[in-house]
Amino acid sequence: MADIVGVAGCGRMGAGMLANLQKGGFDARGFDIRPRPGAGQDISAFCDGLTTLITVVRDAVETDAVLFDDQAIVTAAPDLHTIIICSTLSPNYVKALRSRVPSRIALIDAPMSGAKVRADAGTLTFMTGGDTSAVLPLLQAMGTVIHDMGGYGAGMTAKVLNNLLAASNTAMTRLVLDWADAAGVAEDKLLALIHTASGQNWLASGFNDIEFARDGFAPDNTIGILVKDIDAALDIAPDDQTDLLRATQATLKTLAPRTRP
Template sequence: MSGLGIAGSGRAARTFLARLRATGFAPRPAAEDLPGLKTLLLVPRDIGECETLLFEAEGFARNAPALQTIVLLATLSPRYVRALRGRIRAEIALVDAPFSGSIRAAEQGALTFFVGGRREDVDRIAPIFDRLGAKAIRMGGFGAAMAAKVMNDFLAASSNAMTRIALDWAEAQGIDEARLLDVTGETLGGLALPGDDTGGHAPAGPGGDEGVTALVREVEIALDNALAGAHLTPPRALEDVFRGLRQRHLH
C-alpha cells in the first residue's frame, strides 16, 4: 500500500509503525512525505493532539494534496469525531477505528478494532487491520465505531467500579479478597490508565488515583454521547459513585 503514513506522539503510534513494517508494509511518519501521503493513520493521544495534527501545526487535512483516507485510531468523544466530517473536504474518506487491548497486544497484532465508515472505504484498508489486530468489527457508518467503543468502555467501567465496592464490603466483613475473586470467577480486565496509549482496556489492575480518574472519564464520555431525551440519572449517579471510590490495588 503506497502513500501510507502514521501520525501521533504516543507509544501506540510507534508500535503500529513497527508492526506494519514487520509485516510487509512500508509506512512512514506522515510528516516526512506530505506530497505523497494518501492514507493517514491518525493515532492522537487526545482531542487536542487530533486538532493539531489535522488542522494546526501539521495540518494534514489541508496540507496533504494527495490525501484520500484518514483512519482515526483512538478513543475520542463521538460527538467530536462526527463533527470532523463537516470540517474535512468531502473527497477524503473518513474511517474511525478505536481499538481495545494493551500495548503488548498491539505488538503481537492481537488488538480488537471497532470500525466505522463507508463499506468501500473500510474494505480498501482492511489489510491494515489484518496486520494490526486479531479482529475488526464493522459497526456502521463513520462515527458509529467510536460510539460503540465508548458504550463498551462505559459498561466495563461500571463493572469495574462495582467490583471495587463489593471488595470493600467484603474486606469490612473479614472476607479474603483473593478467595472471593476465585469463587466469583471475576477476571478484572482493568481499565486503561491515562497515558498508557492503549486506546482501550488493558490487563493492568485499576489501582490508585489514575484508576479512579479513568473510571470517571469513561462515564463523562458516555454522557457526552447520550442522545437528546436520554435517561441520564443512573450514569450521573455512577459518576458521583466513581468520584468517591477509595484507592485500592487488587491483590
Template sequence: MDKNSKIAFLGLGSMGAPMARRVAAAGYPLTVWNRSAGKSDGFADVAGTPGQAVSDADVVITMLSDPAAVREVVGAIAGELKPGAVLIDASTIGPEAVHEIAALLPAGITLVDAPVMGSVDKAAAGELNLLVGGDADKVMPLLELFGTVRRTGAVGTGAALKIVMINAIVNGVALVAEAYQLADAYGLPEDLVKQSLSTSPLAGLATRAAAENAFYQVKLAAKDVDLAARAGDLPIARAVHDRLTSYSEASDEDIAQLVKHFRS
C-alpha cells in the first residue's frame, strides 16, 4: 500500500477516534463512520452508513465495542467491500467472533485481526501494542502508525492473545484492589502499601490500578473477562466478572476505580 490507498475507519470511540486521527495525520485519504454522528466531528470525510464508508476503500479498519457490534457492521459492509480490500478488525472480540466475521466476507477479501493493548493516551501518541493475526504484510505501514506490531500467527491468534493478556490485567487490577481492601482491614497506611506494591512483582499492575490518565471502562473490562470465562474453566475470571458487573454505577469509569470500590 502507499499514501494513495483509501482507508475507511469504522468506530470512533475512545480508542478509535485517536487512531483514526493518526491515519488522517499521516496523509491517507480517510473516510470515517460512527454510529453516533457527533463523535465524527473534526473529520473531513464522514459517511452516513458503513457501506458508504467502505465502498471504495482499499483498507477498512473496524474498532467497535463488542462481538455483536462487529458482526452487525461486517454483515452490513460485506457486500460493499472493494475486491481485494483488506479488513483489519482492531476490536476486542475473541477468536471465535473473528472466525465468524471471516465467514461473512466474500472471496478475495483479506481479514487481519489486530486488537490493541494500551490506553487512550497511547492511542493518540501511536504507542499501542498491536497483536496481529493473519496476512498483514500489505498493511504493515498502516498498522505501524498505531504502535508496535507483534505478529501472532494465523487469523484469530491476535484476538486470542488479546483475551489472554487483558484477562490477566483485569484480574490483576482486581487483585491489587483486594490487597488495598485487606490492608485497610489490618489498618496499614495507604502510602506504605502503595510503596510496597510498587517494588513487588505486582509493580506493573499496581501502577495500572493507580492510573489517572487511562480510560478502559469497567463495562468493557467485564465484557473482555466474560469472553475469557466463556473459553475455559476460569474460576478467577468468573469471580472477577461477577464483581465487575455488580458495580453498575461505575460501569463507565476506568478500571483504576476498582480500588475505590473494593475499599468502600
C-alpha cells in the first residue's frame, strides 16, 4: 500500500510543512478545523487510506481531539500505522500516549524549531524520540537538521528545554529593547551589537526576519504559544526551580506590539 501522509493542523507551521512534503513528491494531505489554504475540513476524506499522521496542533487538548475525541483519527483511520507528534507538548503527556494508542501504531515524537519562516522554507530543525528510520525522508523534506535525542519522549523533552531558552531570550530581548528606547539607543545599533557580542541569541539575530518578533502577547499567537510551552517545561521542572520560569511567563504576558523604528 502506498504511504498517504496527513498533516493535522495547517496553521503557521503545518501549512509550510504540508507544502514541502508535497513539493518532495509525497502523497500528502492536510486537515484543519478552520478554513486553511490547502487543507480540508472533512475528517472522513482525510482519514481515507491515511497511513502516517503528523500532528501540528496547538496543545494537549487539541491533540486529544485529533487522536481520540472530536476527530478520533486513531480509530477513524484503519490503515494508520505511524503517528509523528510535532506539536510542543508536555513530555509526560507524550509518554502517556503510548498506553492510549494501539500498539500496532508506531509513535514518534518529532517537535521542531525554526518558526514559520523556516517551516515555509523547509529548513526546520527536528528533535526526535523513537525509531525514525521509516520516516526520515518525511522529516528531511521538511527540515535540514534532525537531532536523534534517544527513545520515545526524548525529543519532546529536548524541545521543551530548547523552547524554555527561546522563551527567556524572547522576554529578555524585548525587555532590553524597550529599555534602550527609553535611553535613546537606536534599535538597529543595539541589535547589531548583540549579534556580535556576548548577548547574542536567536531572536535578536533574526529580529527583522522572525514573524512574531514584534508581536504583543495574545493567547493564540506565537508569544502566547511560548507561554504555553513554559507550562510544558513546568510539568517536568523540579519543584524548587520554577520561579524563573513563572517570571518569564509573566514578562511575556506583558509584551505589547513593538513598531518598527
